Amino acid sequence: MAAVQQHQQLLLALLLVLVLLFACGGDSTGAGTARLSGSARLIDDAAAGRWWPPISFHAVVDQQQKTAPAPPPGAGPPTTYTTIVEALTKGAGGRNQSDERKRYVILIKAGRYEETFNITGNNIILVGEGIDHITGNKSNMTSTDTVASATVGAVGDGFVAYNLTIQNTAGPANRQAVALRSKSNKSIVYKCRIEGYEDTLYAENGQQLYVETEIAGTVDFVFGNARAVFHKCSLLVRVPLHGKHNVITAQSCNNTSLDSGFVFQSCHVAADEGHAEKLKSVDTFLGRPHKDFSHVVFMGCDLGDVVNSTGWVPWKKDEVIESVTRTVTYIEFRNYGPGAASDTRRRVNWTGVQVLTEARGDVAKAEKYTADLFIGANQWVPAEIPYERGMPPPPPPPAN
The missing domain is CATH 2.160.20.10 (Single-stranded right-handed beta-helix, Pectin lyase-like)
Structure with a gap:
């Protein structure tokens, strides 16, 4: 009987360890992983379509040049930039064609980023801290056509935006003024705010999914x-x-x-x-x-x-x-x-x-x-x- 009890206690202890490892975001390789805003751990299983949320970053955009988050053990530190355009052109833009099949994750630290840009690479993921804004004010009334007025243009496939705000502040008097233009196939906008007046969101082409996102206009x-x-x-x-x-x-x-x-x-x-x-x-x-x-x-x-x-x-x-x-x-x-x-x-x-x-x-x-x-x-x-x-x-x- 004592042997049976000892065996049961061992099984319970092993089960507890497994539960703790899962709760802490552990994986079978033993490499630790950080958690993002209390979300579930990253599961990078492309075949099953399971890779969310991104918890390690290839680049960090930080206007204040604060310390970048610690990378997972064995991984190199992400490069820190002061603008999103830099992260896209110098970071993601340095990938070769085969790398474009892999996801490139950019963490955008809190701030107000007065930038307009197009994302031409595939599988770019923008992750915000929830209170940051990417903002522009181009419009038809500033001699810009509707497409070119977009604060953010997602052209490459597989674009993902998470936990951030994209806005166009041109106002109702300036007519067509796009905040987000997406012609990205298999793109996802999750827990974001897309804000403008006329023509706020240009869902141009491709298969797209928007989840728990505010769209104002x-x-x-x-x-x-x-x-x-x-x-x-x-x-x-x-x-x-x-x-x-x-x-x-x-x-x-x-x-x-x-x-x-x-x-x-x-x-x-x-x-x-x-x-x-x-x-x-x-x-x-x-x-x-x-x-x-x-x-x-x-x-x-x-x-x-x-x-x-x-x-x-x-x-x-x-x-x-x-x-x-x-x-x-x-x-x-x-x-x-x-x-x-x-x-x-x-x-x-x-x-x-x-x-x-x-x-x-x-x-x-x-x-x-x-x-x-x-x-x-x-x-x-x-x-x-x-x-x-x-x-x-x-x-x-x-x-x-």
């Missing part, structure tokens, strides 16, 4: 031709120019195959902080067709009272093009809140606007817009980045 502030899913994001409406109306999306699909589109799942639509009172006299719509087959889905979303009861609007507010009302695909399913289509008679009477319901057997039609089916997220998004694998839950019961 006025006119067409999420636009482009990407195949993108927005999960648990906040769409925050701001005050536009006097006499103008707001539009959240201007999606640009222009073919019958609907090979691009925006899906908003379990998102929240509301006034941005400090804008609610003035927005009471401003119409805000879910979307308008930038191209004839514009393709947008809102499902499981909390639509605040900022959303106009008609829901959708023509490209020119008072010029309805009948043919376009038939070719767009605008879908709503399981949304709730004062801006949802609880009374579908108030929505625009367009053939292309569909308010799906369980009662009509529409669940299967909505299901194809989940992240795993619409952008194949389970094939390339790290398992540690949380998003709903399936359908959004049914809406909560109305408040008494």
Whole structure:
């Protein structure tokens, strides 16, 4: 009996050691790993798509030239730069083509970085400290076209932004002024804030995923031709120019195959902080067709009272093009809140606007817009980045 008890105690001790090693971010090589903001340890298993969060850095951007974080044992120290552009050009830019298949992680220390830049390399990851801003103020009114106005342009594939703010401060009077332009295929924006006014986020092309991210703007502030899913994001409406109306999306699909589109799942639509009172006299719509087959889905979303009861609007507010009302695909399913289509008679009477319901057997039609089916997220998004694998839950019961 004593031998059995001793054996059981040994097994318990071994189990405790394993638990402690996992909690501390240990790995099978014995090399210690630092933790980032209390997140789970890095699992670098490319075949399984599991590598999040990045806990060791290739470069550190620090305006104050503070000490860089200690690298893992056996690894060389990351290089510290004073600007993000330097980290991209001198650090990531020094990689050869084969290295571009590997991730290059840049830690951006807290600060205000007044920089505009394009990220041309593949697999660049920007990790912020949550309170830092990357900021610019280019716009159409400064003789810059819409694409060139972007504060950050992600052109290389596999771009990731985590825990930072990207903003364009040009203001509503300066018209089109992009904060983030992404034509990066298989890109991820996680726990960030993208802030501007008109044309804040240009989701240009490729498969894209936005998770738990705030996007603030006025006119067409999420636009482009990407195949993108927005999960648990906040769409925050701001005050536009006097006499103008707001539009959240201007999606640009222009073919019958609907090979691009925006899906908003379990998102929240509301006034941005400090804008609610003035927005009471401003119409805000879910979307308008930038191209004839514009393709947008809102499902499981909390639509605040900022959303106009008609829901959708023509490209020119008072010029309805009948043919376009038939070719767009605008879908709503399981949304709730004062801006949802609880009374579908108030929505625009367009053939292309569909308010799906369980009662009509529409669940299967909505299901194809989940992240795993619409952008194949389970094939390339790290398992540690949380998003709903399936359908959004049914809406909560109305408040008494």
